[in-house]
Amino acid sequence: MKLVIGNKNYSSWSLRSWLLLSHHELPFEEVRIPLDQDDTYTTLAKYTEAGKVPVLQDGNLTVWDSLAICEYISEQYLEGRGWPSSVRARAEARSCSAEMHSSFPAIRGQLPMNCRASQRHVSLSPDLAAEVVRMDRIWSKYREAYSRFGPWLFGEFSIADCMFAPVASRFETYGIGLSEMASQYMRCLLSHEKVQEWVEQARAEPETIEMAEVGI
Structure with missing residues (x-):
């Protein structure tokens, strides 16, 4: 998996999906794209049409939006353990x-x-x-x-x-x-x-x- 994130200092949405992956020690490559730069949107366009971080690439599948990424990780890699059991x-x-x-x-x-x-x-x-x-x-x-x-x-x-x-x-x-x-x-x-x-x-x-x- 490859996770595209923004600045760690400022990107709250990036932290959310990064934390789920990291907490469960799932292997992934981190791609950091600094936000609010002249080339930010050009660089992001290589990964997503949405123009926002985070973005998860898993093989030929692209998932964007923090909550959608977390749901995908839970279903695909955690057997639903992203959510409580009850x-x-x-x-x-x-x-x-x-x-x-x-x-x-x-x-x-x-x-x-x-x-x-x-x-x-x-x-x-x-x-x-x-x-x-x-x-x-x-x-x-x-x-x-x-x-x-x-x-x-x-x-x-x-x-x-x-x-x-x-x-x-x-x-x-x-x-x-x-x-x-x-x-x-x-x-x-x-x-x-x-x-x-x-x-x-x-x-x-x-x-x-x-x-x-x-x-x-």
Whole structure:
């Protein structure tokens, strides 16, 4: 397999599929295409007509979009273990992942992922504050419900954890306050060996995307 990603410092969507592959130690070749460069879209066009990262190539099959890639990996290589084993947990994990995929525009726009940055401060708009509350509620509710099965959001590590890992990075960068249960889950995500590997590599990247450098 070949996984095409953007800058590790900024590309939250790239982290999601990369983390699922890396957590399960599936072999893949990593192709990094820096974003917001003069040749970004020309280079991406070699891999996808969508013009976005990530992209997974598996033989002559191309899969794009983080959630679609994760679903494919789960079906093709993990015998469905990308999702929790129980029907209820699987349905709830899919619902949370789909909400993350389609919602939270204020978090995306006002708290861009920036692994190199620390102790950045931004003013929370009403929309952003409401989304933080919603995120806290998701993390607290399911962490409490499934804590007896393991340390992840639904006990077992799943695609849902991959979907929320970039949010944990964002909240860490901007010092977003959370409830104790949600904070515990955030620390669990950030302490994942592969997440730490991603962050270490992100901090070594030379590129700077000015529009993602927010906060003081």
